[in-house]
Amino acid sequence: MIRLDGIGHVLLRVGDVERSRAFYSTILGLKVVEEDPEHGGVFMALAGHGHTVDLFPVQNPETAQRQTPGGVGVHHVAFQVASDEALKDAYFTLQEHGVTVVRAVDHVSQKSIYFHDPDGNYLEIYYELPNAPDLFREGRHDRDQPLVFEGRVSPSGSGPGPSPSRA
DSSP, X not given: OOOOOOOOOEEXXXXXXXXXXXXXXXXXXOEEEEEETTTTEEEEEOTTOSOSEEEEEOSOTTTOOOOOTTSSSOOOEEEEESSHHHHHHHHHHHXXXXXXXXXXXXXXXXXXXXXXXXXXXXXXXXXXXXXXXXXXXXXXXXXXXXXXEOOOBOTTSSSBOSOXXXX
């Protein structure tokens, strides 16, 4: 058996590298660590990592096919946050940038927000509860419940932000 230490990175084929770079840096906070003009790739990383997401252009954006929902292939890429508060912040940051949250779900062992990047790649941001391994062993039975985030104070601190939201 091979002894793997983790998942290193995900390569995404995108229609517009600059648009994707803006999305992954401005909204998700990844930093550009390398650009490879010879191959057209942009390597981006979470803090403390060599690279996390590689963005490479498709050969012809006009004719490139998107992944078929429910078809063979990667369903989504998940990014983990460290707390409930960080997940709430992620939810409102997505909204403030006009990103549609497809689902917000309490999966018992973790809480998740699902959305798409500009090319339709399905992404997740989640907070895993500290006792998640125990919940899996006990059988969490996927009692998925809608996850509701209450409005937050606006960035200027001058008053309430968005009203309570359901996703």
